[in-house]
Amino acid sequence: MKINPNTKTEITFEDFKTEVISDYKLAVTSRECSLLGRREVLTGKAKFGIFGDGKEVPQIAWAKAFNNGDFRSGYYRDQTFMMAIGQLTIEQFFAGLYANTDLKEEPMSAGRQMGGHFATHSLDENGNWKNLTEQKNSSADISPTAGQMPRLLGLAQASKIYRNVEGIDTTNFSKEGNEIAWGTIGNASTSEGLFFETINAAGVLQVPMVISVWDDEYGISVHAKHQTTKENISEILKGFQRDDNSNGYEIFRVNGWNYAELIDTYQRAAKVARKEHVPVMIHVQELTQPQGHSTSGSHERYKNEERLAWEAEYDCNAQMRQWMIDNNIATDEELVVIEKDIKKAVRDGKKAAWSSFINPIKEEKQEALSLIESVANTSANSVFISKLKNDLDAIDEPLRKDILSTARKTLRYVVSENSNEKLALQNWINNYIEKIQPKYSSHLYSESKHKAEFQKEILPTYNGDTTEVDGRVILRDNFEAIFNKYPEALVFGEDAGHIGDVNQGLEGLQEKFGELRVSDAGIREATILGQGIGMAMRGLRPIAEIQYLDYILYALQIMSDDLATVQYRTKGRQKAPLIVRTRGHRLEGIWHSGSQMGGILNLIRGIHVLVPRNMTKAAGFYNTLLESDEPALIVECLNGYRLKEKMPSNIGEFKTPIGVVETIKEGEDITLVSYGSTLRLVEQAAKELQEVGIDAEIIDVQSLLPFDLDHDIVKSVAKTNRVMVIDEDVKGGASAYILDQILNEQNAFQYLDSQPKTLAAKPHRPAYGTDGDYFSKPSVEDIFEAVYDVMHEANPSDFPKLR
Ligand SMILES: Cc1ncc(C[n+]2csc(CCOP(=O)(O)OP(=O)(O)O)c2C)c(N)n1
Numbered sequence: 001m002k003i004n005p006n007t008k009t010e011i012t013f014e015d016f017k018t019e020v021i022s023d024y025k026l027a028v029t030s031r032e033c034s035l036l037g038r039r040e041v042l043t044g045k046a047k048f049g050i051f052g053d054g055k056e057v058p059q060i061a062w063a064k065a066f067n068n069g070d071f072r073s074g075y076y077r078d079q080t081f082m083m084a085i086g087q088l089t090i091e092q093f094f095a096g097l098y099a100n101t102d103l104k105e106e107p108m109s110a111g112r113q114m115g116g117h118f119a120t121h122s123l124d125e126n127g128n129w130k131n132l133t134e135q136k137n138s139s140a141d142i143s144p145t146a147g148q149m150p151r152l153l154g155l156a157q158a159s160k161i162y163r164n165v166e167g168i169d170t171t172n173f174s175k176e177g178n179e180i181a182w183g184t185i186g187n188a189s190t191s192e193g194l195f196f197e198t199i200n201a202a203g204v205l206q207v208p209m210v211i212s213v214w215d216d217e218y219g220i221s222v223h224a225k226h227q228t229t230k231e232n233i234s235e236i237l238k239g240f241q242r243d244d245n246s247n248g249y250e251i252f253r254v255n256g257w258n259y260a261e262l263i264d265t266y267q268r269a270a271k272v273a274r275k276e277h278v279p280v281m282i283h284v285q286e287l288t289q290p291q292g293h294s295t296s297g298s299h300e301r302y303k304n305e306e307r308l309a310w311e312a313e314y315d316c317n318a319q320m321r322q323w324m325i326d327n328n329i330a331t332d333e334e335l336v337v338i339e340k341d342i343k344k345a346v347r348d349g350k351k352a353a354w355s356s357f358i359n360p361i362k363e364e365k366q367e368a369l370s371l372i373e374s375v376a377n378t379s380a381n382s383v384f385i386s387k388l389k390n391d392l393d394a395i396d397e398p399l400r401k402d403i404l405s406t407a408r409k410t411l412r413y414v415v416s417e418n419s420n421e422k423l424a425l426q427n428w429i430n431n432y433i434e435k436i437q438p439k440y441s442s443h444l445y446s447e448s449k450h451k452a453e454f455q456k457e458i459l460p461t462y463n464g465d466t467t468e469v470d471g472r473v474i475l476r477d478n479f480e481a482i483f484n485k486y487p488e489a490l491v492f493g494e495d496a497g498h499i500g501d502v503n504q505g506l507e508g509l510q511e512k513f514g515e516l517r518v519s520d521a522g523i524r525e526a527t528i529l530g531q532g533i534g535m536a537m538r539g540l541r542p543i544a545e546i547q548y549l550d551y552i553l554y555a556l557q558i559m560s561d562d563l564a565t566v567q568y569r570t571k572g573r574q575k576a577p578l579i580v581r582t583r584g585h586r587l588e589g590i591w592h593s594g595s596q597m598g599g600i601l602n603l604i605r606g607i608h609v610l611v612p613r614n615m616t617k618a619a620g621f622y623n624t625l626l627e628s629d630e631p632a633l634i635v636e637c638l639n640g641y642r643l644k645e646k647m648p649s650n651i652g653e654f655k656t657p658i659g660v661v662e663t664i665k666e667g668e669d670i671t672l673v674s675y676g677s678t679l680r681l682v683e684q685a686a687k688e689l690q691e692v693g694i695d696a697e698i699i700d701v702q703s704l705l706p707f708d709l710d711h712d713i714v715k716s717v718a719k720t721n722r723v724m725v726i727d728e729d730v731k732g733g734a735s736a737y738i739l740d741q742i743l744n745e746q747n748a749f750q751y752l753d754s755q756p757k758t759l760a761a762k763p764h765r766p767a768y769g770t771d772g773d774y775f776s777k778p779s780v781e782d783i784f785e786a787v788y789d790v791m792h793e794a795n796p797s798d799f800p801k802l803r
């Protein structure tokens with residue numbers, strides 16, 4: 001049904017009127033939610049509020065062009081849109097504001113994200129795909145401004161892949177690639193590099209992406225004159241406009257208070273993107289913020305009276321209302337009645353949401369109170385405990401923190417008493433924590449049966465032929481097997497296509513599998529990552545290649561903020577099982593020998609971090625991950641592509657398990673723990689140590705996240721009673737992480753006869769050249785001497801001081 005009041009349409013005026021009134025009702029409902037939402041924060045019921053007021057009407061127009069199968073990647077202003085596509089009710093809006101942890105009440109994130117961060121469910125409760133073509137989809141929002149852009153590119157690119165690559169089972173994901181990925185971004189956030197990077201990439205890739213810029217002239221208090229050249233984003237992006245001679249964008253400009261024009265614009269935009277796979281930008285101007293940016297402050301501080309008066313007049317809801325009256329769609333009196341009814345509906349919805357948030361907690365409070373009271377009745381410290389109890393009792397609308405902290409403090413007063421009442425309280429606290437903690441902590445990793453940890457090891461097999469090949473050949477042949485086995489798998493990155501990557505691990509594969517599946521990408525690491533996230537969210541199995549580990553910093557923000565949190569922030573209702581392929585560790589100089597593993601490990605909890613020591617191990621990790629539903633980073637050894645390895649006969653089949661260490665040399669005197677390129681040096685040092693009578697055991701960690709799930713390292717330490725962790729990150733980086741795991745998680749302290757040690761690189765960057773490397777990163781001599789020193793300290797007579 002086309003709705004355009006300015007042209008002849010097939011619908012009657014009555015139909016048209018009904019639809020407009022229903023749209024207006026939605027705009028008012030959304031506005032009332034914003035107004036009441038702010039009050040809930042100011043009265044202390046909710047912590048923070050950021051709302052979609054002033055952006056209602058364009059979102060209603062957008063929703064009319066949004067089809068089943070389409071995806072949204074937007075930001076915190078889009079509540080009206082979510083309501084318009086039937087994915088957000090009044091109750092759910094307030095459940096989000098209160099941080100209700102029940103996914104049924106708060107389907108966006110089960111209270112993990114602040115309100116205004118929207119999502120739909122792509123997965124059922126078991127982690128299986130739903131049919132995304134039969135529902136309207138929103139990828140889960142994140143707070144960093146413009147962070148929604150890289151993912152948007154991938155969501156759009158998926159349609160292109162589904163339309164053009166044969167052999168993929170598209171049932172759950174696409175109908176001939178007709179789905180649009182719709183983005184939204186605030187005007188000020190277009191200042192971010194991620195915005196420009198995405199805009200350029202989508203123009204190059206020609207994908208069905210429609211990006212709306214909600215332009216209210218401000219980014220919190222900062223005016224457009226500080227944000228955007230010429231204060232106008234569509235003006236400066238004019239060069240992207242396609243013409244007869246070249247590809248590019250369709251760019252539209254429309255005022256955000258003009259209901260009729262908005263509807264027309266969104267219909268036109270959808271047509272171009274859906275049919276032609278041409279990206280579109282819609283610059284929605286003249287929007288307002290009736291309540292200012294968020295509950296953190298008031299806009300009267302930075303908008304002058306003239307601006308505030310203009311905003312009141314051009315408020316999109318007010319303009320739509322006037323337009324309805326002018327066009328005889330409704331009278332003022334009729335609208336007053338509608339508005340009054342909606343006010344009540346929103347108030348009722350809010351009350352219902354509050355009850356379902358607070359009632360379970362009130363019950364928990366009663367449970368705790370009665371147990372605490374029993375303890376008080378039987379304790380010598382009754383007075384103090386009763387005080388705690390009364391304080392909790394006095395809190396009408398308690399938080400779980402109030403309940404648990406009171407219960408835990410109570411225990412301190414009966415620490416040296418014995419009673420059944422105390423035991424009951426202890427049990428209650430333990431059970432309560434066990435029951436409640438997952439509400440805030442679950443789903444950092446997959447909790448489905450496809451979890452990567454469940455993949456069993458399959459060893460490489462070798463037939464009689466023991467010819468050795470360059471490591472990169474094993475990788476290449478394994479990728480070929482992967483692309484044959486999984487039509488939905490694809491790889492892209494800088495130099496990954498035509499030449500088959502800088503180390504030839506993809507040699508010849510573009511010719512075999514085509515430019516869409518084995519592709520070159522521009523130099524734009526963050527959006528390479530985003531392509532992967534978006535495509536993985538739509539059922540494809542992307543492998544995003546970051547050329548060198550050193551350059552992953554460009555993509556790290558998006559890995560950390562977006563990819564690592566997908567399952568967590570949706571409580572397992574979305575996933576992005578993206579494999580990030582890179583190569584790293586020592587080679588040459590400051591920017592080709594990085595091993596910033598500590599930084600990476602700390603920033604991307606939620607993504608597996610795998611550090612195979614050779615290409616057979618690496619290939620096995622790819623095979624494992626493609627059978628799982630989790631994202632991972634695989635760091636191949638930059639200096640390992642030309643080292644010889646035996647060619648397995650079960651290429652594409654063998655699997656390296658994740659979270660499992662491997663003992664690569666047994667020994668009695670000390671356990672040396674390392675990973676990646678450094679292992680070869682450790683092995684050499686161990687040989688030399690053997691010559692002076694020191695028998696070292698060497699363990700390859702292989703998988704930094706997850707780490708040694710079977711706790712095998714501590715078993716080795718129990719035997720050798722000494723441990724050293726060696727890596728080429730800086731001190732305090734990955735080696736500190738590993739030692740923490742061994743000491744605190746695996747409890748190795750009890751077995752140690754010598755001080756546990758780490759040997760890491762110097763704190764400065766690795767200098768260029770062989771000597772630069774020698775004086776920057778642990779060398780064979782460094783390792784030898786560090787181990788020797790430990791043995792000298794333990795037994796100076798057998799191992800006299802070396803230097
Ligand atoms: C990377 C990042 N920097 C800063 C912020 C804090 N912040 C939140 S919203 C905002 C302003 C955004 O303005 P705009 O994009 O115009 O959107 P609007 O709120 O006006 O709709 C800022 C600076 C953030 N969330 N992320």
Ligand SMILES: [Mg+2]
Pocket residue numbers: 186187188214215216217218219220
């Ligand atoms: Mg703005």
